[in-house]
Amino acid sequence: MKSRVLFTIMTAGILLLSCKSETKLTQYSAIYQEQPATIYIAPLNDFAMRHIMREMDDSLYNNSVSTAAMQLYLTAAAPLTVNGYYVPGPLVSAQIAASETRTGKQLRSDNINDYYTDLGIDAILFIDLVGWTQTTNAWTVEVEYILRSTHSNSELMNVHVNATKHLITDYKGNPQPLPEDIDFAEKFGCDLETAQRCRLVETLNNFVLKDLPTGKRARQHKTERYISSHPEFFYLRIKKDGSVEMLNNPEL
Amino acid sequence: MKKMRNTLYVFALVVLTGCSGRYVGLPSEQVLRYQTTPTYGNLYTLATAYAQTINNALRADTLHPGMYADYGVALALLGHEKEACYMLNTEMAAFPESKGTVERIKKKLLPVMQYNDYVPPRDTIDMQQLSAWALVPNEAARFIPNAASIIDSTDTARIRQQNPVDSIQMPIKLTANQKREKLAYEQAEAERQKQARIDSIADVKKAQAAEKKKAKAQRKEAAKAKEKAKKEADKEKIRIAEEREKKREEEKQQRAAQQNEAKKQRAAEQEAQKKQREAERELQKQQRAAEQEALKKQREAERELQKQQRAAEQEAQKKQREAERELQKQQRAAEQEALRQQREAEKAAAVDSTQTNQQ
Numbered sequence: 001m002k003s004r005v006l007f008t009i010m011t012a013g014i015l016l017l018s019c020k021s022e023t024k025l026t027q028y029s030a031i032y033q034e035q036p037a038t039i040y041i042a043p044l045n046d047f048a049m050r051h052i053m054r055e056m057d058d059s060l061y062n063n064s065v066s067t068a069a070m071q072l073y074l075t076a077a078a079p080l081t082v083n084g085y086y087v088p089g090p091l092v093s094a095q096i097a098a099s100e101t102r103t104g105k106q107l108r109s110d111n112i113n114d115y116y117t118d119l120g121i122d123a124i125l126f127i128d129l130v131g132w133t134q135t136t137n138a139w140t141v142e143v144e145y146i147l148r149s150t151h152s153n154s155e156l157m158n159v160h161v162n163a164t165k166h167l168i169t170d171y172k173g174n175p176q177p178l179p180e181d182i183d184f185a186e187k188f189g190c191d192l193e194t195a196q197r198c199r200l201v202e203t204l205n206n207f208v209l210k211d212l213p214t215g216k217r218a219r220q221h222k223t224e225r226y227i228s229s230h231p232e233f234f235y236l237r238i239k240k241d242g243s244v245e246m247l248n249n250p251e252l
Numbered sequence: 253m254k255k256m257r258n259t260l261y262v263f264a265l266v267v268l269t270g271c272s273g274r275y276v277g278l279p280s281e282q283v284l285r286y287q288t289t290p291t292y293g294n295l296y297t298l299a300t301a302y303a304q305t306i307n308n309a310l311r312a313d314t315l316h317p318g319m320y321a322d323y324g325v326a327l328a329l330l331g332h333e334k335e336a337c338y339m340l341n342t343e344m345a346a347f348p349e350s351k352g353t354v355e356r357i358k359k360k361l362l363p364v365m366q367y368n369d370y371v372p373p374r375d376t377i378d379m380q381q382l383s384a385w386a387l388v389p390n391e392a393a394r395f396i397p398n399a400a401s402i403i404d405s406t407d408t409a410r411i412r413q414q415n416p417v418d419s420i421q422m423p424i425k426l427t428a429n430q431k432r433e434k435l436a437y438e439q440a441e442a443e444r445q446k447q448a449r450i451d452s453i454a455d456v457k458k459a460q461a462a463e464k465k466k467a468k469a470q471r472k473e474a475a476k477a478k479e480k481a482k483k484e485a486d487k488e489k490i491r492i493a494e495e496r497e498k499k500r501e502e503e504k505q506q507r508a509a510q511q512n513e514a515k516k517q518r519a520a521e522q523e524a525q526k527k528q529r530e531a532e533r534e535l536q537k538q539q540r541a542a543e544q545e546a547l548k549k550q551r552e553a554e555r556e557l558q559k560q561q562r563a564a565e566q567e568a569q570k571k572q573r574e575a576e577r578e579l580q581k582q583q584r585a586a587e588q589e590a591l592r593q594q595r596e597a598e599k600a601a602a603v604d605s606t607q608t609n610q611q
Contacts, residue, residue, distance in 0.1 A: 089322030120352020
């Protein structure tokens with residue numbers, strides 16, 4: 001009996017130790033140190049646009065991808081706001097971006113202290129849409145999130161995600177939309193392919209940006225420091241039933 | 253009992269999630285539509301949607317930060333500078349973090365700050381009076397009501413009355429043809445799915461049976477292979493054991509030979525050491541004897557010297573004593589002479605006296 005209990009305890013211990021991941025305090029130590037209150041989302045850097053420039057005639061695909069990119073940009077604010085940060089809305093952000101003379105690449109490397117001194121913004125979130133890949137029953141999008149401080153010009157967060165959405169296929173192997181996708185398409189007046197892409201990027205934004213430490217406005221501010229956080233690079237799998245699964249290795 | 257408990261848990265979960273405040277976000281449809289096609293009509297629709305969303309958010313007591321500012325920007329772009337100024341000021345008051353950003357936007361969009369004290373009328377703004385009203389395209393006009401409300405932050409009471417903006421709806425009206433097509437498509441789709449399900453079940457059953465057969469054959473093969481491997485492994489084990497025994501024997505013999513050689517070597521070394529020690533002892537003995545001889549001679553010479561010294565001293569003492577004796581003798585002889593002379597003198601005196609007496 002004793003040996004059995006010991007064996008169970010040992011196994012549980014090994015399992016717990018193997019499951020241990022980094023806490024938010026270690027993963028986002030720079031954010032806890034600087035405690036930004038206002039985050040401005042810079043215009044999206046869409047690498048998929050290169051494909052659009054090459055294939056000008058494929059308007060269906062191009063419209064779908066560009067709408068999904070816009071949705072990726074627009075839905076990034078909601079999880080940050082829920083986490084207690086002040087995020088300027090899309091129209092205000094557009095006004096800020098219109099008065100900016102530097103390119104996106106320069107903003108990522110240059111001194112951006114003027115955003116703090118002139119606009120009172122503490123950090124800038126850069127979103128890179130690396131690209132889309134598509135198989136018969138899955139959409140995959142690769143996105144990189146970079147959060148840069150306007151006080152110290154240092155990177156507060158850098159997360160690279162490869163998200164895949166698995167689709168239900170019919171007996172011929174054609175992908176079938178979920179009821180939620182149909183609702184989205186009806187609501188936004190777009191085709192089903194665009195709806196599926198838009199819902200994928202929205203889920204991705206929610207999953208990645210809700211993991212950030214809570215801001216000063218949130219009630220949970222600093223209470224979630226020892227909760228485990230996401231790694232800097234991971235694969236996200238959105239299953240057929242809509243549940244989300246995080247993987248370090250896509251083959252698992 | 254278990255079922256009851258489970259249902260209770262689910263009920264509690266539902267109640268708790270329901271209590272956790274409703275989040276009223278951006279009017280995402282209108283924002284997306286305006287961002288993808290930034291027309292004047294879409295901007296107007298977006299502004300109206302913002303007004304409605306802010307009203308809803310105030311009722312639900314959850315205000316999305318940046319909503320006032322966005323609404324203000326939309327109003328400014330539509331030409332409502334007074335209202336825009338009011339909205340931007342409200343944003344700054346509600347969210348002090350936004351002060352820097354909003355002031356910059358205000359300077360950019362409303363260069364003349366003459367509307368800072370402006371407070372909009374309590375209930376509505378007549379959107380018909382917009383200066384740019386004529387620019388609204390026709391397709392957007394159907395979304396615009398007669399009068400759009402502007403939010404009233406001075407009224408703290410929860411207003412539940414119907415807002416004119418609330419009544420805006422965008423029903424998707426299908427034509428009869430479209431309806432028929434949709435129905436036909438749905439029926440065909442349902443039939444296809446049903447057939448697919450049946451096909452897939454039959455396929456799955458066949459596949460399962462084939463898999464079972466395959467698995468059985470594989471299991472048999474695996475068992476045979478296992479037995480073979482076991483026999484081979486046993487043989488290998490015996491061979492390895494014999495080899496090990498042989499190796500051990502050889503190693504034992506080698507070790508014994510090595511030990512013997514080592515013993516002999518050790519004995520020879522001990523002999524040599526013994527001889528060396530004896531020779532050393534002999535040498536030490538001889539050295540000691542020579543040292544003792546030298547010491548003896550030295551002691552004898554010292555003794556001789558001492559004897560001679562003592563003899564010389566005794567001689568000197570003898571001579572001294574003899575000289576003293578001589579002196580004493582001479583003194584005693586002189587004393588005796590003196591005494592004798594004295595006694596003779598006394599005797600002569602006595603004789604004289606007696607003679608006299610006799611006389």
